Every structure is written in structure tokens, then in C-alpha cells.
Amino acid sequence: MKTVIADEQLTFLSDLREYLDGLDPELVAAARAENIEDPMQPRTHCQAFLRQLGEDGWLGISWPKEFGGQGRTDIEHWLFAEELYNRRLPNGLLTFNVVGPTIMLHGNPDQRREYISRIMDGEIIFAISYSEPDAGSDLASLRTRAVADGDGYLLSGQKIWSTGASIATHLWVAARTGPPEARHRGLSLFIVPADSPGITITPIITQGGERTTSIFFDDVRVPATQRVGAENDGWKTITAALNFERMFYHNEPRWELRQLAEWADGAGLLDGSTAESYELQTVMGEHAVDVEVCRLMALRGAAMLAAGQVPYAEASTNKIWWGELRQNICSTGLDLIGAEGTVVDTDGAPASGHLVHGLMSSPVWRFGGGTNEIQLDIIANRGWGMPR
Amino acid sequence: MKHPDYTDDETALADSAEGWLKFVDNGYLNKQEQTDNGYEEQRWSELTDLGWASIALPERVGGAAGTLAQVGVALRECGRAGYATPLLSTARAVTLLDLVQGRDTVFDGVLRGVVAGNALALVAPPDGQLGVRPDGDGYLLEGRASTVEWLAQADSAVFAVPVANTDEVLVAVLQTGGLDITPVPSIDNELQATLTPGARVGADVPAVVVPAAAAARALGRADLLRASSMVGGCEAVLDLTAKYALERHQFGQPIGAFQAVRQHLGRMSMALDAARLSTNEALSLEPESPARPAAMDAVALFVAGRSYVEVALTAAQLHGGIGTTVDHVLHHHYRRAKGMQLRSGRPANRLREIHRSLVVRGDGGLW
Numbered sequence: 001m002k003t004v005i006a007d008e009q010l011t012f013l014s015d016l017r018e019y020l021d022g023l024d025p026e027l028v029a030a031a032r033a034e035n036i037e038d039p040m041q042p043r044t045h046c047q048a049f050l051r052q053l054g055e056d057g058w059l060g061i062s063w064p065k066e067f068g069g070q071g072r073t074d075i076e077h078w079l080f081a082e083e084l085y086n087r088r089l090p091n092g093l094l095t096f097n098v099v100g101p102t103i104m105l106h107g108n109p110d111q112r113r114e115y116i117s118r119i120m121d122g123e124i125i126f127a128i129s130y131s132e133p134d135a136g137s138d139l140a141s142l143r144t145r146a147v148a149d150g151d152g153y154l155l156s157g158q159k160i161w162s163t164g165a166s167i168a169t170h171l172w173v174a175a176r177t178g179p180p181e182a183r184h185r186g187l188s189l190f191i192v193p194a195d196s197p198g199i200t201i202t203p204i205i206t207q208g209g210e211r212t213t214s215i216f217f218d219d220v221r222v223p224a225t226q227r228v229g230a231e232n233d234g235w236k237t238i239t240a241a242l243n244f245e246r247m248f249y250h251n252e253p254r255w256e257l258r259q260l261a262e263w264a265d266g267a268g269l270l271d272g273s274t275a276e277s278y279e280l281q282t283v284m285g286e287h288a289v290d291v292e293v294c295r296l297m298a299l300r301g302a303a304m305l306a307a308g309q310v311p312y313a314e315a316s317t318n319k320i321w322w323g324e325l326r327q328n329i330c331s332t333g334l335d336l337i338g339a340e341g342t343v344v345d346t347d348g349a350p351a352s353g354h355l356v357h358g359l360m361s362s363p364v365w366r367f368g369g370g371t372n373e374i375q376l377d378i379i380a381n382r383g384w385g386m387p388r
Numbered sequence: 389m390k391h392p393d394y395t396d397d398e399t400a401l402a403d404s405a406e407g408w409l410k411f412v413d414n415g416y417l418n419k420q421e422q423t424d425n426g427y428e429e430q431r432w433s434e435l436t437d438l439g440w441a442s443i444a445l446p447e448r449v450g451g452a453a454g455t456l457a458q459v460g461v462a463l464r465e466c467g468r469a470g471y472a473t474p475l476l477s478t479a480r481a482v483t484l485l486d487l488v489q490g491r492d493t494v495f496d497g498v499l500r501g502v503v504a505g506n507a508l509a510l511v512a513p514p515d516g517q518l519g520v521r522p523d524g525d526g527y528l529l530e531g532r533a534s535t536v537e538w539l540a541q542a543d544s545a546v547f548a549v550p551v552a553n554t555d556e557v558l559v560a561v562l563q564t565g566g567l568d569i570t571p572v573p574s575i576d577n578e579l580q581a582t583l584t585p586g587a588r589v590g591a592d593v594p595a596v597v598v599p600a601a602a603a604a605r606a607l608g609r610a611d612l613l614r615a616s617s618m619v620g621g622c623e624a625v626l627d628l629t630a631k632y633a634l635e636r637h638q639f640g641q642p643i644g645a646f647q648a649v650r651q652h653l654g655r656m657s658m659a660l661d662a663a664r665l666s667t668n669e670a671l672s673l674e675p676e677s678p679a680r681p682a683a684m685d686a687v688a689l690f691v692a693g694r695s696y697v698e699v700a701l702t703a704a705q706l707h708g709g710i711g712t713t714v715d716h717v718l719h720h721h722y723r724r725a726k727g728m729q730l731r732s733g734r735p736a737n738r739l740r741e742i743h744r745s746l747v748v749r750g751d752g753g754l755w
């Protein structure tokens with residue numbers, strides 16, 4: 001059977017580790033704390049961390065050298081993302097893992113040149129604006145309109161759940177350029193500077209403390225050069241971006257399981273032979289199994305990308321596995337801890353409070369990037385030829 | 389591409405195995421299951437000529453010096469067909485013997501026997517039911533009566549059992565004639581018998597004593613062949629369920645157009661992927677590869693069992709009444725899934741072993 005990880009990729013990983021181990025410990029600690037608190041908003045420390053990586057040539061692993069990348073394969077990109085997740089450090093999230101790769105795929109040469117290099121310099125950060133109050137799973141019904149106006153468009157409507165928009169420099173916006181009845185065939189994708197006149201961004205706070213936003217567009221002018229792909233052909237771009245988003249979710253469950261293991265060790269249950277420790281070992285053993293499966297599902301996606309294929313059902317499978325596992329580790333991990341598991345946001349909290357924080361953050365893991373019900377349909381339809 | 393993870397050689401092997409297995413259908417499986425032997429001698433000698441059990445054995449004993457992955461490919465096709473013979477236990481046994489003897493040749497005679505057509509049973513009860521204690525110049529088999537696949541049909545039995553009060557395992561090959569064997573009915577079409585302890589392992593039988601960890605590692609490799617059979621079973625169940633979901637109409641539409649059915653199918657597909665990805669990684673990378681955790685063999689076996697049972701149970705739901713009858717091949721997979729999973733022992737014990745390796749010791753792997 002074919003193996004996908006070669007020696008040179010293992011060397012890449014050990015070089016990366018050596019590099020990360022040598023970074024300023026204060027910068028790393030601050031970025032980690034900020035990332036744990038709210039991974040969707042790279043703020044001061046996470047941005048400084050990413051800029052440092054950029055300066056040292058450690059961003060854009062799989063992007064061509066001409067764009068300042070390392071020109072390596074998607075396997076190395078996967079190793080990079082996994083390694084940073086494993087340390088709970090920011091890895092560039094939507095900007096580097098979703099929007100950037102989509103611009104590489106569907107952007108025109110000018111857009112590629114402009115945006116990829118600015119992403120690499122840490123100059124721009126994207127937030128994604130697809131969802132609307134009345135267009136969630138049924139994304140193709142979205143109503144934000146882009147009306148042709150001179151050499152560009154006027155954008156108006158409301159988006160919701162545009163996460164990271166409070167710190168983003170640019171928005172990745174899906175808007176209607178065709179008639180509503182054209183559904184997904186009447187959409188276009190635009191790159192819009194977040195400080196464009198006519199944009200109002202208001203915060204929404206989730207139960208886990210993560211921040212997301214509502215965005216109102218009031219006749220916002222967008223030059224036609226900011227459209228990615230042809231007019232009314234935005235669905236292709238949106239789908240590509242969603243597949244990237246569903247593909248690169250992985251090593252946090254391993255990190256959360258490690259938090260649980262640290263607690264269990266302290267409680268004397270990790271390696272004991274009482275009934276309680278047997279129960280814990282059985283539950284954690286199955287989580288550890290599923291963490292390895294999670295790794296393999298992400299690796300499969302990376303291998304497909306490296307071979308020039310597009311994962312669809314595979315991306316959806318990866319995303320469901322990741323999100324459910326992660327929620328499950330937090331919830332059943334707390335079961336093992338018991339009443340003390342209810343303590344939040346305190347240094348002395350079991351597993352440093354990471355599991356209870358994770359549980360509160362977890363709903364979105366099961367529906368963000370398209371709900372798991374929609375993903376299961378994609379698997380059945382695209383993977384097994386079921387009728388819609 | 390039918391088998392995207394396979395090399396060209398493996399694809400050719402899978403195609404030829406699939407071709408050879410064409411005679412197997414539900415009627416054939418039902419008929420064989422009712423016989424005392426459980427399989428046809430004529431087919432066994434064809435299997436011997438095909439040499440699947442000995443693909444990975446060294447040339448000096450008549451093997452093809454191939455890979456464990458290739459043996460896994462052949463057994464995956466048998467698992468897909470639901471075809472039961474002592475091939476799996478024989479292939480597991482020779483994998484174990486070859487690995488534990490290392491550069492020694494003590495088992496070469498047994499391995500040559502398999503190349504010539506002998507069938508082996510493998511006695512390695514997963515939850516410690518059996519052991520040996522030293523007895524003069526040999527050992528005495530002690531413990532609880534244990535169920536062993538194909539024990540009554542096999543020419544010899546390969547034992548891998550702990551030596552009392554040591555951290556070692558005795559691997560020895562005994563003629564089945566001298567053992568206390570009682571055939572018992574099986575959940576599935578893999579025939580089995582109960583072995584009652586008491587037999588003596590004399591000094592004259594081929595045997596080695598190895599550290600328990602080495603034996604466990606070799607058994608883990610051998611059991612990947614069971615995992616691979618189960619992956620074949622999962623694939624068959626998915627294929628026939630997807631086909632049925634398009635054929636079967638209710639309320640004027642194929643049942644696959646109902647979202648509840650599609651969601652079940654999506655879950656089955658994920659379970660299959662989990663089993664196939666973990667088994668393929670374990671088969672393709674040696675345990676000491678830095679790219680995989682040491683426990684990956686055990687992970688693959690666990691996931692393959694869990695997935696095969698999950699997909700079989702859901703497939704029965706999606707087939708409705710017809711899936712419960714002996715006229716539909718699903719009943720073989722349904723029963724084989726649980727049988728094959730249970731033959732790896734109690735899942736909770738397997739999970740605690742995996743926990744020890746992955747979580748407590750962090751043996752190997754990239755993270």
C-alpha cells in the first residue's frame with residue numbers, strides 16, 4: 001500500500017520543531033493564551049507570532065517560491081498545521097488555510113500576486129461572510145446583493161456570523177449578482193476591505209466567549225477587480241473554500257485529550273488498576289483511537305490535494321469526525337472528572353478548565369463550515385451516488 | 389479508481405482474488421456453513437496453489453518474499469465475499485511464527501507445511517484465558533477452556549500463550565491430534581471448537597520462548613490480517629446497501645432519496661473510512677516507522693471491528709425485512725462482523741492496552 005510521508009517530510013517536521021522550540025518563549029506563551037481564549041480572532045500576540053513566522057520564512061509552506069512560499073507539497077502544509085495545532089498555537093486559520101489556497105486556485109494572476117504576498121507579509125487577515133440571518137444551511141438562498149454600477153458593484157444586505165471580522169482587514173463576501181431564482185448560479189464572490197465606507201460591524205458574543213459579528217452593507221462600492229472568478233460563478237469558489245475549511249481541522253482533539261491525561265495523572269487514575277481507573281482508561285483509549293483516525297482523515301485530504309485531486313465527501317467526513325470527537329472528548333472527559341469539572345476560568349480548575357471551555361465552544365464545531373447533517377448528505381450524494 | 393491506496397501489484401492481486409472468488413455467493417456460503425468441514429477440500433488445494441497464506445514468507449521455505457500488505461489484500465477479498473476457510477487463521481499463524489523466530493529456523497518445517505497445503509489454527513486467547521507452566525522438560529497447558537477458530541479442521545495448532553510467573557510467551561506448534569477438542573456451533577460461518585487445557589507441550593515440538601512484548605507485537609501484525617478481512621466486509625456491506633437504497637422504492641421513490649436513509653449511509657461511510665484508513669496505515673508502515681504510533685496495529689484491529697459491526701447493524705436496518713433472511717448475503721456479514729470483532733477479545737481490554745501505549749507511554753508517532 002502506498003505511503004504518503006517520505007523521509008524529507010519528516011526532516012521538514014523536525015526542522016519546524018527545532019525552529020518553534022527556539023522562538024521567544026514569551027511570544028509563544030502569549031500567543032498560545034490568546035489562541036486558547038478565542039482561536040478565531042488572531043489579535044495582538046497571535047498576529048505578532050504569525051508575523052514572526054512570516055519573517056523567518058515559515059509561512060505559505062505549500063505556496064510557490066515566487067509568492068514567498070516554501071514551494072513544498074500539501075503534505076508539509078498539513079504537518080505544519082498539525083504541529084501548530086498540537087502546540088495550540090495559531091497557524092493562520094481562515095486566511096492561510098482557506099482563503100489563500102482558494103485565491104491560488106480561482107483568483108486571477110493580479111489577485112494572486114496582490115493578495116498572496118500581502119497575506120504572507122501578515123498585512124491582511126480575512127473573515128468569511130457567507131451566512132445571513134435567513135440563509136444558513138440554505139446558503140444558495142442568500143440575499144445580499146451586488147448591483148453592477150460603473151466599473152464595479154454596489155453591495156447591500158446583512159451578513160451574520162462573520163467570525164473574526166472585528167479584527168479582519170478584508171472580508172470574503174458571497175453576494176447575489178443574478179436573480180434569486182437562479183439560486184447558486186446567481187452568486188459571485190468578492191474581496192472587500194473591511195474599512196470600506198458603508199460597512200457596519202457589530203459584535204455577537206457566544207457562550208464560550210468567542211466573538212463573532214453581524215455585518216451590514218449599505219451601498220458599499222466594490223471595484224470589479226475585487227471579484228474572484230466570473231460573475232455568477234461564485235459557487236465554484238465558495239465550494240472550493242468550504243472544502244479547504246472542512247479539510248484542515250484536526251489536532252486540537254489530541255491537545256484536549258492531553259489536558260485530560262494531565263488531570264487523570266494528577267488524580268492517580270491514568271495508569272491505576274481500580275474500577276475507576278479502568279473506566280477512565282477504556283474511555284480515553286477509545287478517544288485516543290479516534291484521534292489517530294482523525295489524523296488519518298486529515299492526512300488523506302492532504303494527500304489528495306498533493307495529488308491534484310479535490311476532496312469532497314472526504315472533506316465532509318474529516319470535518320464531522322473532527323468536530324464530534326472534539327466535543328465528545330470535552331463532554332465525556334468532564335464526566336470522568338465529575339463535579340469539579342464545573343469549575344471554569346481558574347488556574348486550579350481540573351485540566352486547567354480547558355475541557356469545560358471546550359464544551360461551551362463546541363456547538364459550532366458540529367455546524368460551522370456547513371452542519372453535520374448537510375455533510376452527511378454530501379457524503380451520501382457525492383460519495384455513494386444517492387439522489388438528492 | 390477502485391483501490392486508490394493500493395500499489396499496482398496489490399491491485400492486480402486484488403483483481404485476481406476477486407476473480408477467483410466468483411463462485412462464492414449466498415447460496416454457496418449457506419451450504420458450506422452446514423457442512424462439518426465448513427469449506428471444500430478442492431477449494432483449499434486451489435488456495436494452496438494460489439499461495440496467499442505464504443506470500444510474505446521467505447523464499448527459503450517456499451514463500452514469495454512479499455509483504456504483509458499483500459496478504460492483507462488477498463484476505464480483504466475473502467472478507468468482502470464473506471468466504472470462510474482456515475486461510476485467515478493459517479495466515480495469522482505463519483505471520484506470527486515468521487516474526488517470532490527471527491533469524492532462527494525452528495519453525496521452517498511448519499512454514500513449509502503450510503506452503504504445501506497444511507491448515508493452522510492459532511491459539512492465542514486475547515484475554516488471558518490460557519497459559520502454560522513449566523513441567524519437567526516441557527510445559528503443561530492450563531487455564532480456562534477457550535474457543536478457537538478452525539481448531540477441529542486444522543493440521544496443527546500454533547500456541548502463543550504466557551508462561552506462568554514470567555514476562556514471557558511460549559510459541560509452540562502442536563499436532564491437533566493430541567489436544568482435547570470439542571467442536572461448538574459458531575455465530576458465523578467461521579467454524580470453531582473449544583479447547584480444554586491439560587495437554588502437555590513436550591520438548592520435541594517446535595517452540596520458542598520470547599518476551600511478552602515481542603509476542604504481542606508479532607500478534608498485532610498477524611491480527612492486521614483479521615482487520616483487513618473486516619475492512620473487506622465493511623466495503624461489501626456499503627456497496628450492497630448503497631445499491632439497495634437506489635433499487636428499493638417506497639412512497640414512489642428510491643429509499644435513498646429519504647434523508648434519514650442518506651444520513652445512515654453517511655455514517656456507515658465514515659465508519660468504513662475509519663477502518664480502511666487505519667488498517668491501511670498499519671499494513672503499509674512497519675511498527676517502528678516514525679510516521680505511525682506503535683499501537684497503530686491495535687488501533688486498526690479495534691476500529692475495523694467496531695466499524696464492521698456498526699455498518700452491518702445499520703445495513704440490516706436499511707434493508708428492512710429482507711436483510712434478516714438467510715436468502716440475502718447480508719446475514720453472513722451481520723454475523724461475521726460480531727464474530728470477528730469478538731475473536732479479538734473484550735473491547736474494553738483492548739482499549740486499555742491502547743490507552744497504555746498511546747496516552748500513558750506515548751509510544752512512537754508524529755505527535
Ligand SMILES: Cc1cc2nc3c(=O)[nH]c(=O)nc-3n(C[C@H](O)[C@H](O)[C@H](O)COP(=O)(O)OP(=O)(O)OC[C@H]3O[C@@H](n4cnc5c(N)ncnc54)[C@H](O)[C@@H]3O)c2cc1C
Pocket residue numbers: 127128129130131135136137138160161162163164206210212364367368369370371372373374647
Ligand atoms: C460561532 C460561529 C461562527 C461562525 N462563523 C462563520 C463564519 O465565519 N462565516 C460564515 O459565513 N458563517 C459562519 N457561521 C455560520 C455557520 O456556518 C452556520 O451557523 C451554519 O451554516 C448553519 O446555519 P444556521 O445557523 O442558520 O442553521 P440552520 O441552517 O437554520 O440549521 C438549523 C438546524 O437545521 C438543520 N437543517 C437545515 N437544513 C437542513 C437540511 N436540508 N437537511 C437536514 N437538516 C437541515 C441543520 O443541520 C441544523 O441542525 C458561524 C456560526 C457560529 C455560531
